[in-house]
Amino acid sequence: MAKRVVFKQDHCKSCGLCISACPKQIIRVQDELNSLGYHPAFVDDNDQQSCISCAICARMCPDAVIEVFR
Ligand code: SF4
Numbered sequence: 112m113a114k115r116v117v118f119k120q121d122h123c124k125s126c127g128l129c130i131s132a133c134p135k136q137i138i139r140v141q142d143e144l145n146s147l148g149y150h151p152a153f154v155d156d157n158d159q160q161s162c163i164s165c166a167i168c169a170r171m172c173p174d175a176v177i178e179v180f181r
């Protein structure tokens with residue numbers, strides 16, 4: 112299945128705004144650090160089907176990390 116929400120993880124500063132905003136609570140942070148030295152936000156493949164493509168996360172993100180598909 113195609114992903115509904117994709118994160119440009121190397122641009123994420125791990126501010127957590129998207130995590131707080133997601134009504135489905137499916138956004139988490141990676142254990143690994145990105146190239147900026149932050150734990151980037153992501154949605155696991157198993158949780159993609161729970162995404163409702165509301166794009167609230169993308170609107171919250173100050174760094175334009177998130178792209179949402181319908
Ligand atoms: S599009 Fe909506 S449901 Fe999907 S991850 Fe973003 S905030 Fe959550």
Ligand code: SF4
Pocket residue numbers: 118122123124125126127128129130151152171172173174175176177
């Ligand atoms: S709002 Fe953007 S910068 Fe902040 S944690 Fe989410 S994806 Fe990363």
